[in-house]
Amino acid sequence: MNPFQPSHPVNPKYFANRKNVVEAFRLALRNASETRSVAPTNIAVLGSWGIGKTSVFNKFEHIALKEMEDINIFVARVQLNPSACTTISDFVTFSVNEIERSFDTQGSIKMKIMDKMLTWKIKSLSFSGLRIEKKELTQHPVSVFQNSLEELWCRILKPEGIKVGILMFDDLHYLAENYPKGLYDMRSVFQSLALRDVNFMLCITGPTALFVKIRTLAEPFARFFDKYELKSFSLDETKEAITLPLNVEKIDVKMDEKVIEKIYELSKGHPYFIHFIMRDVLDTGSNKITFEDFEKLYPKIFLHMGKSKFSSDLEIASDKEKEVLFKIASAYESVSFSDLGKQYRSSLYRLEEKGLITKTQRGKYLLYHPLFREYLRCQR
Numbered sequence: 001m002n003p004f005q006p007s008h009p010v011n012p013k014y015f016a017n018r019k020n021v022v023e024a025f026r027l028a029l030r031n032a033s034e035t036r037s038v039a040p041t042n043i044a045v046l047g048s049w050g051i052g053k054t055s056v057f058n059k060f061e062h063i064a065l066k067e068m069e070d071i072n073i074f075v076a077r078v079q080l081n082p083s084a085c086t087t088i089s090d091f092v093t094f095s096v097n098e099i100e101r102s103f104d105t106q107g108s109i110k111m112k113i114m115d116k117m118l119t120w121k122i123k124s125l126s127f128s129g130l131r132i133e134k135k136e137l138t139q140h141p142v143s144v145f146q147n148s149l150e151e152l153w154c155r156i157l158k159p160e161g162i163k164v165g166i167l168m169f170d171d172l173h174y175l176a177e178n179y180p181k182g183l184y185d186m187r188s189v190f191q192s193l194a195l196r197d198v199n200f201m202l203c204i205t206g207p208t209a210l211f212v213k214i215r216t217l218a219e220p221f222a223r224f225f226d227k228y229e230l231k232s233f234s235l236d237e238t239k240e241a242i243t244l245p246l247n248v249e250k251i252d253v254k255m256d257e258k259v260i261e262k263i264y265e266l267s268k269g270h271p272y273f274i275h276f277i278m279r280d281v282l283d284t285g286s287n288k289i290t291f292e293d294f295e296k297l298y299p300k301i302f303l304h305m306g307k308s309k310f311s312s313d314l315e316i317a318s319d320k321e322k323e324v325l326f327k328i329a330s331a332y333e334s335v336s337f338s339d340l341g342k343q344y345r346s347s348l349y350r351l352e353e354k355g356l357i358t359k360t361q362r363g364k365y366l367l368y369h370p371l372f373r374e375y376l377r378c379q380r
């Protein structure tokens with residue numbers, strides 16, 4: 001089995017680095033289980049595409065359910081997507097469904113509360129008129145959500161001895177994009193719940209700009225979280241991301257130190273590209289990879305990357321945006337707005353929104369990764 005899987009979040013046993021956010025989570029969990037006055041720390045994991053946000057959630061879940069044996073914990077995951085966030089009712093319906101579907105606890109509690117969770121879900125959805133059978137809305141969806149969560153805590157979790165509930169919302173920007181006020185609502189819900197001694201810790205992920213774009217509405221929401229921004233790995237961290245899965249799975253592959261350094265240089269420590277390259281390296285089946293072997297292999301890996309990643313990046317760009325991408329790729333390193341001209345202003349904005357380019361602090365535009373730049377250069 002190949003432990004490197006670029007298109008899936010990493011299995012917690014191969015999870016490398018990210019010590020700050022992991023330690024903060026452990027501490028927050030301990031505190032939430034011990035303090036008498038309930039005011040749990042909420043955690044926001046922020047970062048760009050493929051940087052490892054969902055992997056951090058997998059790790060959180062693993063810590064809560066496998067490491068903290070002395071505390072009874074309830075965990076539920078809500079993986080948001082655009083259609084789940086078209087309206088606030090959709091968001092509440094989807095969240096209630098997902099909480100019931102995904103929840104987990106340690107030991108036997110899960111079996112004990114399964115039926116109760118199902119009843120809770122049906123009641124929550126019918127109460128709001130969100131079920132198909134009942135058309136008219138009897139209560140605002142935000143109140144429904146708050147009441148449902150309070151009921152979940154007071155009637156199901158607390159009586160079973162659960163000390164902390166963790167609710168994780170992955171990719172919250174889908175809600176923010178369609179309904180920015182939803183972020184404010186989320187804060188009201190969780191703040192009110194905390195006042196009522198409902199011990200839910202809220203964890204969210206989103207792009208770094210989640211709190212920036214909708215500043216006035218989101219500011220109180222931003223203050224509600226301890227924020228952790230994920231960055232690409234350093235050279236040492238890249239080494240850990242490569243060697244840990246090999247050691248855990250006792251995979252006997254000898255790799256020159258220079259190969260790891262080269263992978264770092266190519267990937268710039270981006271976890272997705274590290275996994276992509278390592279997956280293809282292991283798929284060769286060789287048990288010794290010298291620097292020369294890697295140099296020979298790399299063109300094939302790069303071609304594969306083009307097919308499975310960069311070509312779909314290019315597909316989401318319009319013809320005019322493609323033109324801008326090729327212009328940036330052929331520039332020395334980055335371009336400024338004035339280098340391109342007024343007619344490309346909106347394209348730059350849209351490309352940034354699509355995550356294909358990034359803006360530096362000095363107002364210059366760069367392609368999102370040097371490997372994408374390389375790919376574009378090869379297309380021309």
Ligand SMILES: Nc1ncnc2c1ncn2[C@@H]1O[C@H](COP(=O)(O)OP(=O)(O)OP(=O)(O)O)[C@@H](O)[C@H]1O
Nearest residue numbers: 006009010016049050051052053054055271272275
């Ligand atoms: N801490 C880590 N250790 C090792 N590999 C990691 C780590 N974090 C992420 N990866 C690898 O990076 C890739 C992307 O991770 P993940 O899906 O968690 O990112 P994401 O930020 O949630 O992406 P998206 O923006 O697409 O939702 C995966 O291949 C994963 O295995």
Ligand SMILES: [Mg+2]
Nearest residue numbers: 053054055170
């Ligand atoms: Mg993700």
